[in-house]
Amino acid sequence: MIDTKELERLQNRRAELEEESSSLEEQQKNLENKVKTLEERIRINELENTNKAKQETIIQLESRMRELEQKLKTPEKPESLELADEAKSEVNEVPHPTEEQTVHVSEATEEEPEEEVVEVAALEDPMIAEQEKYTKNLERQNEKKKRKFF
Secondary structure, eight states, X not given: OHHHHHHHHHHHHHHHHHHHHHHHHHHHHHHHHXXXXXXXXXXXXXXXXXXXXXXXXXXXXXXXXXXXXHHHHXXXXXXXXXXXXXXXXXXXXXXXXXXXXXXXXXXXXXXXXXXXXXXXXXXXXXXXXXXXHHXXXXXXXXXXXXXXXX
16 A cells, blocks of 8 residues: 555656646746747837937938028028129219319329239138048158158
């Protein structure tokens, strides 16, 4: 009888262990599913964040594009045109000379020939300035390389 009791006890223990094993397998499957779900949520959140950033960038670019298009539609007067307009208005404001003043002016112009002075100023283009800086840096680097060999 000792053998039957021992056998029953062993069979009960095996049944308990099998039940525990199936319970652990089920718990493992549930946890794996929860992990997959959480990973998927994280991926979705990351995609949502990148999409929001892209949408904000698109909105900024569209706004900038509208501003530039508006500038094209309403061009501003360049400084040279403004200066020319000012000169014209100054000429219009000067009173017409009398005959005596005209004679004095014509005599003065005959005696003193005036030279015309023309000033030329180069327009500063940011791209040209960048290229010049870049070429200067390259020249410096080449000089340094040459010095290293000697």
